[in-house]
Amino acid sequence: MSLHTISTARLRLAALAAVPVLALSAACGGSDGATGTRDHGGIADVPAATDRPTTAGSPPGKGGGTHTRPAGKSAFYDAQVEFVRCMRAEGGYKDYPDPKLSGYLDWTKVNEIGSRPGRNAGIKAGKDNVCLDELQAAMTLEPRRDQQKAYESMLTHAQCMRDNGVSRFTNPVMSGGNVIPGGDPNPASPVLDSGSPAYKKARQACASKLLDGLDGMQ
Template sequence: MIFKTTSRSTSRLRLAAFVAAPVLAFSVACGGGDDGGGTKSHGIADAPDTPTAAESAEPSEAGQPAKSAGKKTRPAGKSAFYDAQVTFVQCMRAKGDYPEFPDPKLSGYLDWDKVNELGSQPGRNQGIKAGKNNVCLPELQAVMAVEPERDQQKSFESMLAHAQCMRDNGVSRFTNPTMSGGNAIPGGDPNPASPVLDHESPAYKKAERACKPKLIDSVAGMQ
């Protein structure tokens, strides 16, 4: 998802992970889940524990009760991704000059509604990708390194449904996503270099609200 920092439309922060491009692109819209609920507080939420196996009991000795050997752990893949995202968010708050940077969703992806809202504030878009002076770039790279593999067909279908919904709701020039080299490429503005869609117009915002449910977590914020 590719973006510029000088216009509202490109401040939608399209992730470049789909085209294997710059590191500064948030691969956060970075976990392999689909739709995940966002946390409501501004504190970092704990990742949910998930049992990996049923608790087992060791044979009792000398009449003592059997010992429970089971232990709850988070799924390895999503756990690493979520934890890396939490570290990135903490960096953005502590060093990146965004103390109110939103929690990641439990799926591991960022809450793009809140990130975009924060980045749309006057003078606050330039550092929204990796913090002031890219101070959180190492943490962002760590997130990208452990992001679970994205289902490109599912991503394409989600973005296609979203694009159709946007047109059905009055944004007639909203373009479809495409597939290139097995990767889903976001649609949206027909000319991102010189945007023709007004993201601030009441009509666009209304369509955006109506079509938000069409995007799964892994592609939220891409188009």
């Protein structure tokens, strides 16, 4: 691995850390207002923080059934639900999508919303970062990931992006046992136009290459 590659990767990590998106997860606290904490209001299609089952194949909160949350991830899922409540009630995105049952955000839908004119600025943590605290709270609950598998997934995705016309899309790198996502070769001053039709077409073609929860990382 060249020094330039490591330097670029560290720059990318720093840029990503500046806007907390690496976890691709978020949380937002809500209350009934009785305790003095902020009330995010009721969200009809997002379930309360319980372990009651939901109908298989239907979005969260759409009725009872036999499909329960994945074992060991309910706290992470609940944090994502709270983030969605925050983004809808305070963050400026009433159409923010439900989290997946795995607990990760649905970045295909999130990015689609963010690609609309004037809607990208607050897509990660809400308008004026109003949901930043909730985002960070959820990041601490994200299940531990196999970094080698994450690296291999992102490497395959990066190659796919180049094969589909985004020639400057860079590979991820491993640093200190952790994977640093690939993507734009100069994250501090982006050279890739992620809003272009060609880029969107390549991302759609390569979406399946990324493991669940990695689709917002590169």
